[in-house]
Amino acid sequence: MIKLTQMEAAEAAKQLENTTPQEVLKWSIEKFGSRLSLASSFGLEDIVLIDMFTKLDPKARVFTLDTGRLHQETYDVMDTIREKYGISLEAYFPKNDAIEDIERKHGLNLFYKSPELRILCCNVRKVEPLKRSLSTVDAWITGLRREQNPTRAAIARVEIDAGNGGIVKINPLVEWTQDQVWDYIKENEVPFNTLFNAGFTSIGCAPCTRPTKPGEDPRAGRWWETGAAKECGLHCNAKKQ
Template identity: 60%
Template sequence: MLPTTPTTEFEQSLNGELATPQEVLKWALEEFGNDVSLACSFGAEDVVLVDMLAKLTPNPRIFVLDTGRLHQETYDVMDLCRARYNTRFEIFTPDGTDLQSLLSEKGPNSFFASISNRKECCHIRKVEPLKRALVGHRAWITGLRREQSVTRKHLPKVEIDLEHGGIKKISPLADWSELQVWNYIKVNQVPYNALHDSGFPSIGCAPCTRAVKPGEDIRAGRWWWESPEHKECGLHSRKA
């Protein structure tokens, strides 16, 4: 089932272009308290949101889906953020039994063989752990932006996420450009993933992410062997 837009007038007003990311985050913290978390993969947008949250509240809830296939650079920036913000990250890993079955039956590289195999791997390593991470939540925060892909061009800042029991899904940076993200990182000296300096605008699992050439789409390096309309891992299922 697909997410829908929120119904209250105030939540709809947050979707307006004038609501800054900090205003959206402040509203989310006041509205949901300890029942809202940031899903953080340590890409550029996520470290911006970690910095903003740390400036708004002393103990923001932030979780990480550690797929077991992340780049070393991602673990490095996780440690940098842990030290800089004195923040605890809740780590969710794939279910051990499911992962053992997948590896035993199809090997470590099954995702290259077909879209269904790739979605199976993403389901075990990302989608199912996300469901566990969101248990007890009334809302979650993402670093998604409309510019990132054809599948995200109508992304609202606040929506109802029917994939996860009708909780709110909040994307404070929905209308930000890549330039705004990098300006924020530079001005605020936010730690960021070193892979961004090597041509990786979007970072996921190591075997499924590569650098892009100048002028290429910013998500061209994710699952580069697939066509653009398939380039979602199941964490953010919605129509464009």
């Protein structure tokens, strides 16, 4: 197992300051090899990273959390990307017995009933499968950007993920803007989720995502409750603020 201390992670983040995402990825590949995987929900940042990562390492590992409640358009782009880049996508599903339990107790649409039940559903469908997937790696790559959400304003290029066993979390796009992400997609002809052409600006599960209006925060269309962080618990606490 390849581990970094807090100090080593901070030194790596400093060393990689002002470098390109590709340079961050190169460092990650050299350091962690096959014990490195990219988390992808096939959002815009994730597909940029899949393009960059597979160009640098044809054996790049990519995993996704298939919650069972995704849009058809998301499944479509998953397959398109799998085929275009020749990746063996590692899909993780929620545990059957946990889904059966929450649906029997709270109904099939429990996420609309209260913020607590929404978070329970995210825990079963996303957080637990994430923990299982991360048990197979020493470092994971995410598409987090600082401007996406106030909860993400302080993220570094390299961090220790204390909530996931102290493995390393690598965020190559921290400083990129939304425009830089779109420019890369267009320049490199990266296939993207067609829901982005229908007013969606951040895409999660189908029942919990809506298109946003012009001028709205890009993550405003995620979930329905007010006064809670627009997070599912994968990266930040989803509890009420």
